[in-house]
Amino acid sequence: MTSIDHRGAGAVVRPRGVLGRLPSYVAGKPAAAVQGLTSFKLSSNENPLPPLPAVLESIASAVDINRYPDATASRLRAALGDFLGVPAEDIVTGGGSLGALNQILAAFAGQNEAGPADEVIYAWRSFEAYPISVGLAGALSVQVPVKADGTHDLDAMAAAVTPNTRVILLCTPNNPTGPVLTLAETERFLAAVPSDVVVVIDEAYQEFVRRPDAVDGIELYRNYPNVVVLRTFSKAHGLAGLRVGYSVSRPELTRYLRVSAVPFAVSSLAEEAALVSLAHFDEVAERVQGLVDERERVVAGLRSLGWQVPDAQGNFVWLALGADSPGFAAQAEQRALSVRAFGEEGVRVSIGEVEANDRFLELCAAYTNAPAGF
Missing domain, CATH: 3.40.640.10 (Type I PLP-dependent aspartate aminotransferase-like (Major domain))
Incomplete structure (x- = not known):
């Protein structure tokens, strides 16, 4: 019996029209590998610590x-x-x-x-x-x-x-x-x-x-x-x-x-x-407090550099970099840091490991287009 190949035949299957009007969810990407540096993912607001033992x-x-x-x-x-x-x-x-x-x-x-x-x-x-x-x-x-x-x-x-x-x-x-x-x-x-x-x-x-x-x-x-x-x-x-x-x-x-x-x-x-x-929420709370302490350290470090950042109450900070957002994200990638740029609006950086946060602050200290004022 001869098989019939129906590929390409008949009407094209179409999705609901709304799909063409919706943005796609963009998940945070892992950091690129850079020789001599440990890579850190700061793009998805993940807890950098594993679950409790x-x-x-x-x-x-x-x-x-x-x-x-x-x-x-x-x-x-x-x-x-x-x-x-x-x-x-x-x-x-x-x-x-x-x-x-x-x-x-x-x-x-x-x-x-x-x-x-x-x-x-x-x-x-x-x-x-x-x-x-x-x-x-x-x-x-x-x-x-x-x-x-x-x-x-x-x-x-x-x-x-x-x-x-x-x-x-x-x-x-x-x-x-x-x-x-x-x-x-x-x-x-x-x-x-x-x-x-x-x-x-x-x-x-x-x-x-x-x-x-x-x-x-x-x-x-x-x-x-x-x-x-x-x-x-x-x-x-x-x-x-x-x-x-x-x-x-x-x-x-x-x-x-x-x-x-x-x-x-x-x-x-x-x-x-x-x-x-x-x-074991007491242990969870202790870990969270450690991340909050890191968040406060990062925010204080940014502001000491003259960076204006909104009040940070999550496990991340927001940099209103506007058109400079893609460029900042690219510079972070060169330092084995993955951050989340939102078009040309701003960059969200999750609070991660101490080494990652230190490297992020070093990048900000060297960056020349800091957000200024609200």
Whole structure:
């Protein structure tokens, strides 16, 4: 029998039109190899330390990965409920905080059966996955520029609300610029926003925050039924590769998130690692404080060089280098440092090992086009 080759025949398969309008997510790249230098990746806001020894020990002997995990990660939700002082039923896990965010968008924002698409408001620049996730959900992105100092313009965001607004994303600390939202300004914002609009407090870097008046999403969730809090085990706990995130919201919202949640998003291996890490949170907190100390040292070093940088409350710093951003990233690469340039807007540099941070400061001391003023 003669086989028929159908390649190239018939109509061309086309994706949804929205894909042609969305940016692609750009992951941080490893540093290039440079002879005589240790390479350091400072481009992905990863914790430079491995998981706790107890975590590695707990997952090393896992043999039941031929079985599906608990679909709702009930043991982890129970432990988180105790840790946060919230009902376990108010927690929905996801594949990282991004997975949990996608579940929120799937439940509350998209293309309607009739009428215009729902709108999702967020600051920009902020987490680069936001426009991708919003677009894939079928919703319309409404981007409100951050202020010159990298903070959210909450007044402008409130003014951007329309009858089509369904979700607002608040990233605090804001990735990639670094500042946090304060409790007072966030409560004023919530008072100005219709109570039927879902407000997401994205706190992926919450453990690194040291500003005393910073907002605490869990406190807001207790008082505002339309607030959803996003958190993750990727950053402070060093479990980025295992993808464990979660949302916290009141039952009025959580009941819908359970419908949109991806089954088995958190593997049994990831759940066990998160459980053990949470049980040893005092050790996690000690490691985080070490990174915070390094962050403060780096920020002080930059400012002593005359560099103007926004308030850094995550595990990274933002350099508003504008058109000089690609050139700075290229010079870093020549020094075996990988940093994250965002077009011609700025460069985000993660806090890494002491040697890496020292080399970064040395680069900044030799660089002649430092950002000046906001």
